[in-house]
Amino acid sequence: MSESKKLHLTAFMRPVSLHTGAWRYPGSYPDANFSLAHIVSFIKKLEDAKFDAFFMADHLAVLNMPVEALRRSHTVTSFEPFTLLSALSVVTEKIGLAATASTTYDEPYHIARRFASLDHLSNGRAAWNIVTTGNPESAKNFGLDEHVEHSERYKRAREFYDVVTGLWDSFADDAFIRDQESGIFMDPEKMHVLNHKGDDLKVKGPLNIARPVQGWPVIVQAGQSEPGRQLAAETAEVVFCSPRDLVAAKALYADIKGRVVAAGRDRNQLKILPAAFIVIGDTVEEAKAKRLHLDSLVHYDSAIASLSVSLGTDASEFDPDGPLPTDLPPTNASHTSRAGVVKLAEDEKLTVRQLAGRLGGYSGLAFVGTPESIADEMGIWLSEEAADGFTVAFPFLPQGLDDVTQRLVPELQRRGIFRQDYEGTTLREHLGLPRPRNQFFP
């Protein structure tokens, strides 16, 4: 029998849970955003469960939300990713460490250097989630009045990637000789001066740090648009995405893998990991009830604001404990968005209050069920080429994380679709990705 395909799992942390009601869930730690001790306990559990990586999502502004939502959200402030992941590198040995960094509002020399440093500190476990920064509020924190335009952001991102990878290759792997006897520390012939001059960036180099342990840290991309997918196809080794369901995921998977091949790359050298919110119970009904309880912890004032945005109409007039009215007023806002919400309310028979909690909490792809039912679903996604694994969002912590590491992971392992132990010591080894050659010293 050929070795079966296996899932890759990364933990999606923003700052701790993505769900805006999570900090109120019984047993959760409301202060976890600034408690290194809690985050250390989370990552150790993830490493024990052999997760590929711990991923810290990030934004360059307080997220733009109505004041009622802001008042109730724990997602506003937390540690900055480079500093946090560097600290976590010391208390872990194997798990990958993925940080988000912007190509629009930072400099390639800094980004190249910090990821290289994290890769050295962690002995080869760093990954860079390349984002062009979606949140327009960020621009105002970096000297601009308006967000940089979308296509311009992606154009710069592509060039930025060339510069960063070029800087990582500043030194041959064997440039540092360190012979105390002869006094030769480094061979200057094995140092490359990049001298990049492009449309958006001008960077001389060399980078003042040795080549990363992994050659290059793993490249992650999470853009969903046409240029986002194209950038991924040309550069990424991992794609984070958020397809609605299996059908959408298969189409996205085929599209991205096709682009990878068209770009002349090996399709196995890019792993597609949709974001999945995982809620586990002893029965499917119990899991659903947990989720409803969690959603109910999103305060109605902020939940209803989210529902109103999705419906394109003021939902605060509706009876909270009745069904969604069938006679919604016409809207100029997104019809796809409204249609999705109407379908969700019908499918799950949600009241207005429950629907609002869902949209104000976390409304992306979710697996809600028992370890067995979720392992079934994940197996289907894997075998039907909808995913190479998942970017797992925990509903609440620590319990929602413990449910995944102690109940779901063993079930996946029993089925042979998740590793029993790490394949090596670097993130590239966990992901089955080759170490890139140095383009200047091959």
Added chain:
Amino acid sequence: MSESKKLHLTAFMRPVSLHTGAWRYPGSYPDANFSLAHIVSFIKKLEDAKFDAFFMADHLAVLNMPVEALRRSHTVTSFEPFTLLSALSVVTEKIGLAATASTTYDEPYHIARRFASLDHLSNGRAAWNIVTTGNPESAKNFGLDEHVEHSERYKRAREFYDVVTGLWDSFADDAFIRDQESGIFMDPEKMHVLNHKGDDLKVKGPLNIARPVQGWPVIVQAGQSEPGRQLAAETAEVVFCSPRDLVAAKALYADIKGRVVAAGRDRNQLKILPAAFIVIGDTVEEAKAKRLHLDSLVHYDSAIASLSVSLGTDASEFDPDGPLPTDLPPTNASHTSRAGVVKLAEDEKLTVRQLAGRLGGYSGLAFVGTPESIADEMGIWLSEEAADGFTVAFPFLPQGLDDVTQRLVPELQRRGIFRQDYEGTTLREHLGLPRPRNQFFP
């Protein structure tokens, strides 16, 4: 008897030792630049010895040096400061963590955020060495052809400081309520939007991180020029400097403290810590011999290049093992620099080779002697108001560091001029500095 004045000590690490021959010294670790384990062992010893802080100097380019020097220098590449210090914060509890960050080639939002994050991770131990970046090579790594002009750099630095400290004050200390019952996480009335619009910077805010544990991380400044001193007087709480000798140090001390008072500040709220290279022996002669040995490990090719620069003439023609010729050809280069070198050669009766090794190794202020003789000197500097302590450069590691922590520090403690234990848990407490009030929520 009133409580006597005490010294403050910070460790000056660049990347490990500043001396370019240090990696060849018997017993040293040639690979320490990328060995977290070695650096961890260093900082733990410094913490056991109750050092105020561990300071990571930093540059934004491979230092501009002749290829012969580059080949032999271990100072070229190491970890990046934010990532390194964050990792070190996890393995230490009390010692301060000072990182260098540039106001010329970085963004205030990033700098404010990373220091705030390091301060949270370390429970109040972060310090920011504000530099305007002296190395002109840096400009070329950040899109420019020429280094930003000196006065423009300092003008931006002053404004940059206002923005960073303003961003640190984005949230009142009690903004985060985290009441699970009522669902109120944060009080938006305790969040300040900076809306800074100045000559060089435009930054909206708020910062997406809670106020640092120390209110503001400690501000360090190391500029030596007129605008450098003025910036220090207006903003700094610690000054790193490099006076030649006691006389120069007293003048500098008086000048800076005078400016502090003129700026309306308390003169005790700025500590002046000259950089001092410390070589310890059982006798003064032994210490001097160690230093000569160390200097001899700087390869002649690179040492002689340094000597030539300092003399403003080609020194490779001179007899390496003879004295410095008295009939030096006239020079257009700095006469002060040449005069200093000539005096040094005379005072210490150095051959050309020894002189070259000194200049190619480390030529700043040095205390070379026994623990007792150095403690005498340091006591004089403290009582004569030449220094509030020192930024200690180790000649080689680990031995040169062990000599300081195991021999000099106990001697200073015996004399009552260095602490027996930390005064508190934050760097501000070690330095006797107040926690700044929040300017928007006083």
